[in-house]
Amino acid sequence: MLYREAGQFKTSYSADQQIFPILQDRYGYWVILAIFGVLVPMLASEYWLKAILIPVLIFSLAAIGLNILTGYAGQLSLGSAAFMAVGAFGAYNFMLRIDGLPFLVALILGGLAAAAVGVLFGLPSLRIKGFYLAVATLAAQFFIVWVLVKFPWFSNNASSGVITAQDVVILGYHFDGPQAKYVLTLGVVAALALAAKNLVRTATGRAWMAVRDMDVAAEVIGIRPMRAKLVAFAVSSFYCGVAGALYAYTYLGTVEPEGFNLDLSFKILFMIIIGGVGSIMGSFLGAAFIVLLPILLDNVVPAIFGNALGAGFASNLQLIVFGGLIIFFLIVEPHGLARLWQIGKEKLRLWPFPH
């Protein structure tokens, strides 16, 4: 009953083109931001911040990156984790080799390094589509990890390529506690998510979607499909790169190239499939779902079955539930949790009337 747009008239195009055209959504957005930005860091336990909220945010960012490429521009990629690795190792090396480089600049430079590599591996997309492109990006996945292991220069000659992230200092403030790291992550992710939303609702995003839906028609009306695809690869890899750098600096602290393996790429792909292909909101929902589900199962399964099943079975059960859910979403709701959310909102607008 409270969720109505009745009486909210748009009198200008700028009012009609807002991200949240409905007033209640706008309030809801600020309330959620206030909760996660102010209340959560004050109230949440260290475990929640370190093991759940920070990774959810970082994976959301990576999922936004992949969603830009796959959901909006329609180019399938299995190399997200590799681009995260480029971002992580890029930021590490910039911090290491340039004295006094501010952390946020290193973060952006790491993202740009990933963008450059992304464009390079996006070049095949100009000629091939679909599964064949996925295989080409698979090459990126293995090649990049191999390069990072093979050349010790990237990890400052550390054994087995493990790097330890430097301290994060911004304007003299040390971001070392979980609260501080969480707030920093949230700030970066929120800013980049807003930028992504802006990109997909303006000409850049329309060019991506046009290429995704019908590239011949896009070219005939004056969009350059090649340029749109490469820009999508660049922006997507930038997002993955920044996510990778945050993964090293605010989440794990120490990372190795093998950490950014194909499993991680698939995990990000599952996030966008379950969250919603072609939706920024869905990237957050998918990341939260995929991070929280194993924790939920870990707690729920022993509670129901006790220890009768054994630890091995519980971890297998996780995989079974995972696989089952992905098949379920592909069949029942290909647009993922974001679509369910949208349907729910549309129902709510009419409730309690049937139509």
Place this chain on the structure above:
Amino acid sequence: MSAAMAAENTVAEGRRIGDVILDLQGISLSFGGVKALTNISFNVREHEIRSIIGPNGAGKSSMLNVINGVYHPQEGQIHFRGSPRQKMDPHQAAAQGIARTFQNIALFKGMSVLDNIMTGRSLKMKCGLLRHALYWGPAQREEIAHRRKVEEIIDFLEIQSIRKTPVGRLPYGLQKRVELGRALAAEPSMLLLDEPMAGMNVEEKQDMCRFILDVNDQFGTTIVLIEHDMGVVMDISDRVVVLDYGKKIGDGTPDEVKNNPDVIAAYLGGGH
């Protein structure tokens, strides 16, 4: 009263046919051993409605694809606005003011009507990636300025009520109309329409005819039309060119074409 009538006349005169803006000479196009077009020459004058007709497989759509650069003919010359045209891609043709619609609807199915028509203005939008990401100042002003133009087209085509609907959910006739809108958004000087009325009922056809005539009349857009409905073609065309098996068999006003024995033979069979 008479002044108003005079004004009306000059508007009508203003629309009336100008010089040749597109001249095709000896165009031949083949795919491997298949000859799609053989030695075809015709021209299009400014502000006219020029129809291309012919039986299925005559090469009509190939002809449009040659005009807007999707196909490159092996032989022949194309002059557009007086200057000979080199091999070009569709993007350049669009930049020169040639827009088109497709025989099988080629809308962007996942996007709303509004976004689809907005893509038609891609060439006129200049802001870059970073400005889009910030959505601040110039980028926002540009979006809104183009939105205003797009709303004019939405008004013109009478599709206000569906502007936020994803095009995949619209009925066929409306999708055709949205596709016309997307082409019009580019403010083209020449509009290529590939069977805009295929599969429509009589009312939808009448609406579409009205839109085509209005576009031609109000904006002075030159129209090259492929259509199978002979009633429509004979009614609204200024000149008609007839293709059969990739060859030109007739060219002229609707009346001339109607009485051309080759055309009659092509449509009704050789024996008559």
